[in-house]
Structure formats: structure tokens, C-alpha cells
Amino acid sequence: MENSKQSDWPHRWAIAVAVTIFPLIWVGGLVTTQDAGMAVPDWPNTNGYNMFAYPLSAWIYGPFDLFIEHGHRLLASFVGLLAIGLCAIAWLKEPRAWVRTLCFLLLFSIIIQGMMGGFRVLFDARTLAMVHGCIGPLVFALATAVVVVTSPWWHAKDLPTANPTWFRWLAIGLTVSAVTQLILGAQLRHVQPWTKPTSFVTLVHLHLTFAAIVTLFVLGVAAASRSRSNRQLLGIGWPIFALLVLLVVQIGLGVGTWIANYALPWIEVHPELARYTIATKGYWESWIVTGHQATGSLIIATALVLTLRVWRRSSRIEHETTIALPT
Amino acid sequence: MKARMESDLQVDLSAIELQTQSALYDLFGTPDDPHWPEVLVSDPRCVSLIDTGALDRAAGPVRRDAKLVERGLYRKHCAQCHGITGDGTGPTAALLNPYPRDFRRGSFKFKSTIQAAKPTLADLVRTIEYGLAGTSMPAMSNLIHGAHYDNDIPILAAYVRFLSIRGEVERRLMMELVPSIDLDAGQKLYDVQLKESHPSKFTAQKSKVDEIVVKVAKAWIEPERSEIVAVDELRFDVNAMQDDALRDKFLHSATRGRQLFQGEVAACSQCHGKAGDGHGKLVDFDEWTKDWTIRAGIDPKDAKQWKPLKKLGLLKPMSSSARNLQLGVFRGGSSPEALHRSIVHGIDGTPMPAAARQPSVKNGLTESQIWDLVNYCLALGAPELRKSLETYHGEL
Numbered sequence: 041m042e043n044s045k046q047s048d049w050p051h052r053w054a055i056a057v058a059v060t061i062f063p064l065i066w067v068g069g070l071v072t073t074q075d076a077g078m079a080v081p082d083w084p085n086t087n088g089y090n091m092f093a094y095p096l097s098a099w100i101y102g103p104f105d106l107f108i109e110h111g112h113r114l115l116a117s118f119v120g121l122l123a124i125g126l127c128a129i130a131w132l133k134e135p136r137a138w139v140r141t142l143c144f145l146l147l148f149s150i151i152i153q154g155m156m157g158g159f160r161v162l163f164d165a166r167t168l169a170m171v172h173g174c175i176g177p178l179v180f181a182l183a184t185a186v187v188v189v190t191s192p193w194w195h196a197k198d199l200p201t202a203n204p205t206w207f208r209w210l211a212i213g214l215t216v217s218a219v220t221q222l223i224l225g226a227q228l229r230h231v232q233p234w235t236k237p238t239s240f241v242t243l244v245h246l247h248l249t250f251a252a253i254v255t256l257f258v259l260g261v262a263a264a265s266r267s268r269s270n271r272q273l274l275g276i277g278w279p280i281f282a283l284l285v286l287l288v289v290q291i292g293l294g295v296g297t298w299i300a301n302y303a304l305p306w307i308e309v310h311p312e313l314a315r316y317t318i319a320t321k322g323y324w325e326s327w328i329v330t331g332h333q334a335t336g337s338l339i340i341a342t343a344l345v346l347t348l349r350v351w352r353r354s355s356r357i358e359h360e361t362t363i364a365l366p367t
Numbered sequence: 368m369k370a371r372m373e374s375d376l377q378v379d380l381s382a383i384e385l386q387t388q389s390a391l392y393d394l395f396g397t398p399d400d401p402h403w404p405e406v407l408v409s410d411p412r413c414v415s416l417i418d419t420g421a422l423d424r425a426a427g428p429v430r431r432d433a434k435l436v437e438r439g440l441y442r443k444h445c446a447q448c449h450g451i452t453g454d455g456t457g458p459t460a461a462l463l464n465p466y467p468r469d470f471r472r473g474s475f476k477f478k479s480t481i482q483a484a485k486p487t488l489a490d491l492v493r494t495i496e497y498g499l500a501g502t503s504m505p506a507m508s509n510l511i512h513g514a515h516y517d518n519d520i521p522i523l524a525a526y527v528r529f530l531s532i533r534g535e536v537e538r539r540l541m542m543e544l545v546p547s548i549d550l551d552a553g554q555k556l557y558d559v560q561l562k563e564s565h566p567s568k569f570t571a572q573k574s575k576v577d578e579i580v581v582k583v584a585k586a587w588i589e590p591e592r593s594e595i596v597a598v599d600e601l602r603f604d605v606n607a608m609q610d611d612a613l614r615d616k617f618l619h620s621a622t623r624g625r626q627l628f629q630g631e632v633a634a635c636s637q638c639h640g641k642a643g644d645g646h647g648k649l650v651d652f653d654e655w656t657k658d659w660t661i662r663a664g665i666d667p668k669d670a671k672q673w674k675p676l677k678k679l680g681l682l683k684p685m686s687s688s689a690r691n692l693q694l695g696v697f698r699g700g701s702s703p704e705a706l707h708r709s710i711v712h713g714i715d716g717t718p719m720p721a722a723a724r725q726p727s728v729k730n731g732l733t734e735s736q737i738w739d740l741v742n743y744c745l746a747l748g749a750p751e752l753r754k755s756l757e758t759y760h761g762e763l
Contacts, residue, residue: 075429075443077429078428078429078430078431078439079431079437080431081430081431081432081433082433087433087435088433102435103431103435103437105431105437106431106435164428164430231447231458231459232458233442233446233447233450233451233457233458234450234451235458236456236458236680237456237457237458237459237460237461237462237680237682238461238677239458240458240459240461240462241461241462244462301503302459302462302463302503303463303464303501303502303503304501307501307694308645308691308694311693311694311695311696311748311750313501314500314501314691314694314695314696315500315501315696316500316501317497317498317499317500317501317505317506318498318503318504318505318506319498319505319506319508319509320444320498320505320506320507320509320510321509321510322509
């Protein structure tokens with residue numbers, strides 16, 4: 041389908057949705073870090089009030105866990121409204137039916153995710169909180185996918201293509217392993233107090249194993265992008281650079297999370313290390329642990345961007361007709 | 368939670384555990400809905416222990432009620448490591464060094480009371496508030512900021528005390544009472560069904576159990592405080608050593624302390640090493656490990672012997688390493704008084720023994736000698752003083 045009047049608005053709205061979901065993931069992560077999931081005992085109301093009518097002073101000056109939990113709800117509602125707007129704009133301006141479907145799928149996933157968060161409160165179910173924590177990054181990834189497929193790059197014609205079969209599968213492998221890694225991390229963060237120590241040890245070992253697998257995949261796609269056949273692919277340089285940076289940051293945050301939660305190794309090396317005392321629900325602890333979880337989401341989203349772009353420029357795939365980039 | 372435990376009771380637990388757990392549930396309730404045993408509630412001596420408000424706030428799942436009162440504090444801050452019943456086997460336990468404390472033994476390392484006595488509530492508050500440097504025990508001082516957190520730490524401490532009493536009763540029932548019952552003949556330790564059908568039989572059963580409950584709880588009422596015998600001329604502040612005469616006096620005492628440290632009476636160097644760097648020759652285990660290894664005829668150094676028991680949820684035996692005193696980090700407190708207490712009373716549950724002292728031990732340490740040891744430990748922990756001590760040639 042040829043459409044030379046491709047509107048920029050679906051892309052702009054998609055960016056707005058994705059950019060708003062990321063801080064939502066941060067706040068959601070902070071809710072888990074602070075164990076604030078049950079700071080508000082009811083849903084969809086907040087302490088008996090309509091969520092949107094909850095007194096500002098009670099929210100701002102109340103306990104910190106209530107502040108972030110109620111804030112998480114308000115921000116999530118805002119994301120929902122933006123997603124409705126995206127669907128409306130896609131309905132009016134987006135000519136491709138499958139992209140419109142993708143926008144509605146995004147809205148649907150945001151609604152399901154919101155309900156999951158609500159049911160976690162109504163049933164006081166930590167397992168649902170864990171599922172909620174796993175779905176959040178997937179919703180973010182879906183929003184990122186909408187950004188990619190509505191972007192001018194996606195429509196640009198005459199961009200070089202390649203036949204990078206193994207590159208494509210490496211990118212998919214990276215995305216899948218990053219999602220698996222995030223699910224394992226969510227299990228660790230939502231561990232039940234009666235979970236057996238052996239199960240926790242197994243989870244930690246799996247998390248470390250997948251950290252190595254994700255690292256290998258990132259290095260793999262970086263190496264693949266430099267191969268003769270793939271060097272001509274445009275638009276994959278920055279996702280790969282971002283992945284390499286995020287990987288380094290994520291490994292640092294992972295080590296930091298361990299230190300913030302459990303202890304410093306090698307305390308005998310120096311008296312200052314021996315003096316290190318963990319601070320429960322501390323300021324830095326919250327930033328590091330929540331940052332580790334949020335960076336995991338960012339890795340998934342970036343890996344998905346890379347995957348979509350590599351697949352888009354694969355000469356084996358019959359693309360729909362593209363339009364020229366605006367000059 | 369309760370359903371899971373009940374299911375465990377029927378499927379996994381042995382007959383002895385089954386008997387013990389049924390008594391515990393009746394006496395102490397469940398982790399979601401705990402209560403104090405009636406026998407303690409009605410005992411006027413136990414008034415200081417019974418804090419139902421603390422149970423209400425600390426137990427159960429993490430949540431805020433409609434009045435914004437936070438509950439489930441123990442599960443929020445402690446259970447991940449110490450376990451939901453305080454048995455020291457929370458999910459993270461196997462990865463920590465040292466392992467989280469198992470409250471059921473009723474032994475606590477860092478306290479202001481005499482050897483083998485229970486800690487005071489203030490001791491538990493201090494450990495919770497400041498944490499333990501170099502371990503996974505966090506400082507929870509963040510919880511005392513803000514109007515909504517004012518009472519969280521004493522509440523956690525009171526709940527730890529409750530769990531410890533509950534756990535010690537559990538241990539004693541299993542070790543002292545249940546073995547005297549003929550389980551094969553259908554005899555029961557504590558049959559709740561008899562409450563209605565045969566009240567007199569139930570009362571007889573309960574009175575034996577209650578005896579143990581009272582015995583355990585009484586130990587927590589005003590435990591005997593450690594009395595520090597002050598020897599003023601030997602009490603120094605290592606941070607205020609500018610005066611040469613004072614410094615000389617300190618080094619003099621510390622040099623005597625070094626001799627004692629390396630000598631046979633105090634014998635500190637056997638575990639802490641001659642240089643106090645923790646590299647002594649003796650390898651020992653703490654009492655929590657010895658309970659299920661050495662005392663059960665199992666060699667904790669022989670993996671073949673202890674490995675099968677891991678299936679029961681026991682953690683790999685970890686040797687109790689002596690502290691490297693050169694780090695200057697003393698978990699029981701770095702003040703001269705705290706060190707004095709650790710030397711005089713030892714550290715409960717660990718291989719660190721109480722010092723042999725005069726007059727009860729003929730060749731034991733005198734009070735002055737204990738202060739000399741305190742000063743040597745302080746010097747070891749302060750690099751500049753440690754260096755001075757190496758070159759100090761003051762006459763003894």
C-alpha cells in the first residue's frame with residue numbers, strides 16, 4: 041500500500057507513551073524495592089477516595105511508601121490516557137491496519153497490566169506482583185516496537201538491505217534471553233519469605249548464568265554488526281552502542297545491588313570495607329536496586345529495536361511498500 | 368501460609384514435629400495471627416514481655432490499614448533472611464556469611480548482659496538500629512525518621528523476642544518433653560481435641576507444656592546486666608592520645624595486654640592469631656552449627672556426613688572464624704566497656720569464651736589484666752597505635 045501522506049503524529053504519540061512508561065517502570069520498581077505494594081489497601085480507590093480525588097496533602101506528606109504507590113497509580117493512569125490518545129490518532133492517521141492493531145494491543149496490555157496491579161492489591165498476592173513486574177517491561181518493549189514501526193526510518197526506501205540470517209537470530213536470541221533474565225530478576229525481587237534457601241540459591245545462579253548469556257549475545261550482535269555483509273545496514277549502530285553501554289551499567293548495578301542488599305565481599309581487605317554497614321531501604325540502595333531493574337527493561341527495549349531494524353532490512357523478507365523519507 | 372504449614376504438618380513433618388507444632392499453634396498462634404500463651408498473659412511477672420501491640424504491627428503480611436498504620440514489619444524487614452518463624456533459614460540465608468541468626472536457640476551475640484543471659488530489649492534495638500558492620504545485617508536507622516516510623520524498631524525487637532521465646536519453647540518441647548511420650552501407643556503431647564472431651568486430661572498435658580513456656584519466658588525478664596569493674600587509670604580513649612604521658616601509659620598497658628593475648632591464660636592468639644589478624648590455628652564452629660553436627664555425632668568438616676542433612680533444610684556448616692582485630696571493627700561495640708564485656712563474658716553462641724578470672728579461677732586474669740587486654744585490642748584496631756606498639760620499649 042503506497043501512502044505518501046504518512047503522518048508523523050502516530051510516531052510522536054508512540055514516543056510520548058514509551059517515554060512515559062519508562063519512569064512508570066522506575067516508580068514500579070521503587071514500589072517493589074520499598075515493599076510498598078500494599079501501602080494503599082484498596083483499589084481502584086485510594087484509602088476510600090476516588091484515586092484522582094485523593095487529597096494532595098495526604099499524598100505528598102503521607103508515608104513514603106504510600107507516596108510512591110499512589111504516584112505509581114496516577115502515572116499509570118496517565119500512561120493509559122496517552123495510550124488511548126495513541127489509538128485514536130492511529131485510527132485516524134495510520135494507514136497500516138497491522139500498526140493500528142499493534143496500538144490497540146498496546147492499550148489492551150496497559151489495561152491488563154493496570155488490572156494486574158489492582159488485583160495484586162485486592163488479593164494481597166505477591167505472586168501477582170511478580171507477574172505485574174514481569175509484564176511491565178514487556179509493555180514498555182511493545183511501546184518501543186510501536187515507536188520503531190511508526191518511525192520515518194521504517195518507511196524509508198532505498199536503504200541498503202542484507203541477508204543476515206544469523207544476525208537476525210542473534211538479535212532475537214538477545215531479546216529472548218534479556219526477557220528471561222528479567223523474569224529471573226523479578227523472581228528474586230518478589231521472593232516469598234517461606235521460599236527455601238536452596239530455591240533462592242538456584243535462582244541466583246540462574247540469574248548469573250543468564251547475565252553471562254545476555255553478555256555473550258550483546259558481544260555477538262556487536263561483532264556481527266561489524267561483519268562485511270552487515271556493515272551496510274543503516275540504523276543499527278546506535279542500538280548496538282546503547283546495548284554495550286547498558287550492559288556495562290547493568291553489570292555494575294548488579295554488583296551494586298548485591299552489595300546494597302547482602303554485603304560487601306572481601307571485607308578483610310581494608311578496615312573501611314569492614315566498616316561497611318548495609319542501610320535498609322536506604323537512599324542509594326533504592327536507586328541502585330531500582331536502577332538495575334529499570335536498566336533491564338531498557339536492555340529488552342533496545343534489543344527489540346535492534347531486532348526489528350535488522351529484520352526490517354533483511355532482503356529475505358518481503359516488505360510492504362515503503363515511502364520516501366521527507367526531505 | 369497457614370494452609371501451607373498445615374499441609375507440611377501432615378505430609379512432611381515427623382511425628383515429633385507434628386506433636387510440637389500442634390502445641391505451638393495453640394500456644395503462640397500462627398505467623399499471620401500470633402498471640403502470647405495464656406499462661407504468660409495471666410502471669411503478672413510477664414507484664415513487661417507481653418506486647419500485643421507489637422505482635423499486631425510486626426506479624427502477618429506487609430500492608431497498611433485504612434488508618435495508614437503499617438503492619439507486617441517483620442516480613443518487610445527481617446523474614447527474607449531470618450525466616451518467617453525466626454529459624455534463620457529465610458530464602459537468602461544460604462548465601463550469607465555469617466548466616467542469619469536462628470532465634471530459636473535464644474542465644475544472641477551482642478548484648479549488655481552476662482554470659483548466657485538473654486539480651487535486653489535495648490540490646491536488640493541497638494543491633495537492629497545500627498546493624499552489624501561487615502555482615503548482611505542492615506542498619507535500620509532509616510526507619511526512625513518521620514512520624515510514621517517512630518516505633519518500628521522497638522516493635523521489631525519485641526517481635527524478635529516473641530519469636531525467640533516461641534522458638535526456644537519449640538526446641539525444648541522437642542528435646543525434653545516429646546521423647547518422654549510413647550508416640551507408638553498413640554500418646555500425645557498436646558491434644559487440643561481433649562479441651563472439650565476430657566478437660567482434666569488436657570489440663571494435665573498443658574501444665575507440663577506451660578512449665579516449659581514459663582521457664583523460657585522468665586529468662587527474658589530483667590536479664591542480669593554485665594557489671595563493668597572500672598579501673599580508671601587503665602581506661603583510655605584511643606581518639607584522644609595527644610598527651611605523651613597518657614600515650615605512654617596506654618602503650619605500657621597495651622604491651623602487657625599483648626603478653627597476655629599471646630600467653631597461655633588468656634590464650635587469645637590461638638584463635639585470633641599472634642598478630643590479632645584472625646589467623647589463629649583453631650578452627651571451630653558456632654553453637655548453632657554444633658547443635659546439629661558435633662552434638663549429633665556428625666563431623667561438620669566431613670561433607671559426606673553432613674550433606675545428607677541438607678535435604679532437611681540445614682545449611683552447610685560454616686566455621687566460625689575469629690575476628691581480625693586489626694580491622695578495628697568490633698561488632699559488639701568499639702568502646703572500652705564493650706570490649707571489656709566481650710572479654711569477660713565471651714560472645715554467646717560463638718567459640719569466643721568468657722575469660723577465666725580471679726578469684727573464681729585461681730590463675731585467672733585480674734581486673735587490671737582484663738583492661739590491659741582491652742587496651743591491646745584497641746591498639747590493634749588503630750593502625751597508628753599498632754605501629755607505635757611494635758617499636759615501644761617501655762619497661763614492664
